[in-house]
Amino acid sequence: MKLVWKAFSLCKQGNREEENEDAYYPQLVNGSSLIADQFSCAMSDGATSSSFSRLWANLLVKESGNSHNLSVDLNQTINAARASWKAALPDNDLPWPTAIKVRQGAFATLMCFHIWQKNGASPLHTLPPDHGWTANAVGDTCLFQVVKGKFISTFPFTQAKEFSNTPNLISTNVAYARSKAGSLSGKWQRGDHFLIATDALSEWMIRNLESGGLAWALVSENLTSLVRFQSWIRYLRRQSLIKNDDTSLICLTVDE
Amino acid sequence: MYSAEISRMNPTCFLFLVDHSTSMQNPIMGVTGNPKKSEFVADALNKVIQSLVVSASKDMEIRKYYQVGVIGYGFEVKSALGGDLAESDLVWIDEMYEHPLRIEDRVKKESDGVGGFIEVSTKFPVWVDAVSRGQTPMCAALSKxxxxxxxxxxxxxxxxxxxxxxxxxxxxxxxxxxxxxxLIKSLATEDGNCTILTVHSSSNELSRQIVFPLDAKDLPDHFSRVMFEVSSPLTPKMRVTSEELMGVPVEDGARGLVYNADIAGIVQALEIGTRPANIQL
Incomplete structure (x- = not known):
């Protein structure tokens, strides 16, 4: 299986790039070709209202992206990320507002995507044995599958009205561990594209799919370089077509 | 309207007007043993400012999401902030954090997770103290x-x-x-007009608390109807917060007035007025 990787991000206007709380993993050079029997990647969107959510989002995607084994339960991955988050916090006396925020916990969405050519080793018999993919999601970071130049599925959201200011989130605080991950599996063929995007762009794409106005060509022409992607997102923001928020996209293509 | 995101580029402002008249030294709801109205209001206000500081806290910094002012009105009409913030009508939230009057050690009860409570020592920053001296120059406070x-x-x-x-x-x-x-309600940004919420604390345990009335006719006398006219309709987000906290729907057009507020009423009204619901996730 040959995959071509691209990933882009642009922080919210008015913020500094180091404040961008979207995270994805792995961090590969755009246009990299990967030849592998299986591949995992993940994207997360840290919540602005919580503290250390950039760190949390980064740890979540790293743990998820490294768990190539489909039998690893998502909860194990999240628990490992929780332990890393606690260990990474400053250990000196925190200012009182920071200490309260840390007690409340950090929050983030998560989309984990696995794709494989042969799945003989997987104990999960519900998954396709060959040429399959599966996605697990909490929150409003969405996956799109493009087959023969057409968007054929979106996950976990399928309608623009599902987006809100209160998406399901994964927290470092186990008291808030109520959000269950949804999952979707499918098959791929050569030439397919898989897109993963955080909420601002996902909402725009789903809204345009609903109105019949989203062509793959329109998206793909803006994925030729980081500069091109960022100009596109800035244009959409200026036109008030997407909200001003950290905006990220992964495009994984199963090469011809 | 009332949908602008609160950010460092576009902060918002909370201005508290606090009655310092002599009657505020009476116990809340007129019940002997209850805290004095002035003390309870000062405590509630300090907790609200603390919540605003926490909500503006991001990692190791306090972001300039809000400017906050506290105007006391009684024997004088002036900023009720003291210490390094004395004489400041509006203060950025990070400066509020930096300059409380003092930080008290208090004990609060927290759930122990198995149905009981444990006492936890906590830091309680104080920005305003209770004052109750003079008359009620509310017009002067609103003009300021x-x-x-x-x-x-x-x-x-x-x-x-x-x-x-x-x-x-x-x-x-x-x-x-x-x-x-x-005049205040006629002031506006592109996102809407300034809003006024009125929290009228009760002096009598038998008086009925009236929360967010829809019609002036729901109020008992001329004075309370004037308070109704003074108060703005709740914004959509305030209505959502009200429903969340009180568990009952609040109709469009309901005024931001709690008349004869009891202890819970004062706390809830302050939270409804200040919950920073517009910070984007």
Whole structure:
């Protein structure tokens, strides 16, 4: 299986790039070709209202992206990320507002995507044995599958009205561990594209799919370089077509 | 309207007007043993400022999401902030964090997770102290608020508009409060007009608390109807917060007035008025 990787991000206007709380993993050079029997990647969107959510989002995607084994339960991955988050916090006396925020916990969405050519080793018999993919999601970071130049599925959201200011989130605080991950599996063929995007762009794409106005060509022409992607997102923001928020996209293509 | 995101580019403003009249030294709801109204209001206000500081806290910094002012009205009409913040009408939230009057050690009860409670020592920053001396120059306080906010809206045309929360137990004795209140409510940013919430604390345990009335006819007398006119309709987000906290729907058009507020009523009204629901996830 040959995959071509691209990933882009642009922080919210008015913020500094180091404040961008979207995270994805792995961090590969755009246009990299990967030849592998299986591949995992993940994207997360840290919540602005919580503290250390950039760190949390980064740890979540790293743990998820490294768990190539489909039998690893998502909860194990999240628990490992929780332990890393606690260990990474400053250990000196925190200012009182920071200490309260840390007690409340950090929050983030998560989309984990696995794709494989042969799945003989997987104990999960519900998954396709060959040429399959599966996605697990909490929150409003969405996956799109493009087959023969057409968007054929979106996950976990399928309608623009599902987006809100209160998406399901994964927290470092186990008291808030109520959000269950949804999952979707499918098959791929050569030439397919898989897109993963955080909420601002996902909402725009789903809204345009609903109105019949989203062509793959329109998206793909803006994925030729980081500069091109960022100009596109800035244009959409200026036109008030997407909200001003950290905006990220992964495009994984199963090469011809 | 009332949908602008609160950010460092577009901060918002909370201005509290606090009745310092002599009657505020009476116990809340007139019940002997209850805290004095002035003390309870000061405590509630300190907790609200603390919540605003926490909500503006991001990693190791306090972001400039809000400007906050506290105007006391009684024997004088002036900022009730003291220490390094004395004489400041509006203070950035990070400066509030830096300059409390003092930080008290208090004990609070927290759930132990198995059905009981444990006592936990906690730091309690204090920015305002209880004051109860003088009459009720509410018109002068509202005029001062108008003066402060007229400049603010000019400087922040795209921001979520300022929220004025007036905490009182009585009637103005310096004129018709509707006049300066209308001036405040006519101030606007592109996102909407300034809003006024009124929290009228009860002096009598038998008086009925009236929460967010829809119609002036729901109120018992001339004074309470004047308070109704002074108060703005709740914004959509305030209505959502009200429903969340009180568990009952609040209709469109309901006024931001809690009349004869009991202890819970004061706390809830302050939270409804200040919960920063517009910070984007």
């Amino acid at each position: 608020a108008h003066e402060i906010l007229a400049t603010w809206v000019e400087e922040h045309p795209q921001s979520y508009p300022p929220t004025v929360i007036n905490l009182t137990d009585g009637e103005a004795n310096d004129g018709d409060v509707r006049v300066p209140a209308e």
